[in-house]
Amino acid sequence: MGIIEWETVLTDVLSGSAVLIIGAVGGGLFGYFRGKKKSVLAIERKNMIYQPLLDELNPISNFELNVFKNEEASILKEVVTNEYKYGLSTELQEKCNQLYSLIQQFNKINxxxxxxxxxxxxxxxxxxxxxxxxxxxxxxxxxxxxxxxxxxxxxxxxxxxxxxxxxxxxxxxxxxxxxxxxxxxxxxxxxxxxxxxxxxxxxxxxxxxxxxxxxxxxxxxxxxxxxxxxxxxxxxxxxxxxxxxADTQKIRKYELREEIIFKSQEVIEDLKEVIRKIVQIYEVEEV
Structure with missing residues (x-):
């Protein structure tokens, strides 16, 4: 039976432990930075998309929709016409599309x-x-x-x-x-x-x-x-x-106004829920 080369064994053990430690630390760091990036992106989306859209729709939801003026809704228009950029949930995107369509019909009636x-x-x-x-x-x-x-x-x-x-x-x-x-x-x-x-x-x-x-x-x-x-x-x-x-266009204008107000309220509730989740998951701990 050969003599055990304790120095070699010890070196192998230490090397294996070092690899395990480095791997664990590296994996932890990777997970940390990945989580940090996800947090930054979520907060950025809240500040750049969800909150501005909510702020734009809030006056409409509060019945501040003038039948004598066109409603611009520029942020909503951007989210709808370039939806591929923003990755909203299917349900939220569909509601935004419906709301924008109503606004377009509303603006056509003078x-x-x-x-x-x-x-x-x-x-x-x-x-x-x-x-x-x-x-x-x-x-x-x-x-x-x-x-x-x-x-x-x-x-x-x-x-x-x-x-x-x-x-x-x-x-x-x-x-x-x-x-x-x-x-x-x-x-x-x-x-x-x-x-x-x-x-x-x-x-x-x-x-x-x-x-x-x-x-x-x-x-x-x-x-x-x-x-x-x-x-x-x-x-x-x-x-x-x-x-x-009694004019059909006048009647339709006011019907569209009501539909826009209620649809904007739906979208706002969805936006609030998304923002609430982002704040709870990524921002509360930083306060």
Whole structure:
């Protein structure tokens, strides 16, 4: 039986122990740095994605959604249009997609344009009733080949109301539904007055009595006795809000507003849950 080379055995044992120790320390360090990197990334995602998106949606969820303005939602747009960059959970991404789609539909409906079209329609109907026609005259035309045709010329007030931008007046009007700010006498003998919207009277008067190149527009003779000015008659006898509120685009705009508010609340709850987990796992211990 050979003599045991204790020095060699001892060297091997020490070497093996050193390898085990180094391996353990190296593995521990690797796990530490991997965990540290995961922590940094999670906190970064919270600060760069989840919290900014929550802050952007918070006013919407609190019913601060103006039907007269487009909702930008720039962070939501980025998350939806470049979803491959952010790696949101499937459920959260789908809710963001749905919310952004609702906002796009919402932005496509311009209530001021809808209201202006209604005002133009009312004015033209009222002008026909009061003055007989919206056509002021007809001109005959002929080209060099002998072709003849007629061109109808709209009455100046009708032309003006079609072309003029009444955005400011319309927004004031829409923000004050049922808040009448003027009145008109409908029975002088009994001193009876009826409330009307002064903003409508202002719009109608601005085109009925327009001044072009220093010359005031001359209205044609009345076809019926009004007992009030033409502008007051239109404001009183043509119910703007009844016509406007029945419009399908107006109805849809307010439906979309409600859907956006509730969907944003859903997304916010999901975002809060994600942020809460990140804070509990990666940030509480560092406080």
């Amino acid at each position: 209530l001021v344009s809808v209201a202006q079209n209604k005002i133009v329609g009312i004015f033209e109907s009222g002008y026909r009733e009061i003055f007989g026609s919206i056509i002021d005259g007809i001109s005959n035309n002929k080209d060099r080949d002998g072709n003849e045709w007629e061109v109808e010329h709209l009455a100046l007030p009708v032309e003006l109301i079609r072309r003029t931008d009444f955005k400011k007046s319309i927004i004031n009007l829409l923000n004050n539904e049922e808040l009448y700010d003027s009145e008109v006498c409908v029975d002088e003998n009994n001193n009876i007055f009826v409330p009307i919207y002064g903003e409508l009277v202002h719009v109608y008067n601005s085109v009925l009595h327009a001044t072009i190149n220093g010359v005031s527009n001359q209205l044609p003779p009345l076809k019926k006795e009004l007992g009030m000015s033409p502008a007051e008659y239109m404001a009183l006898n043509y119910d703007f809000f009844k016509i406007f509120n």
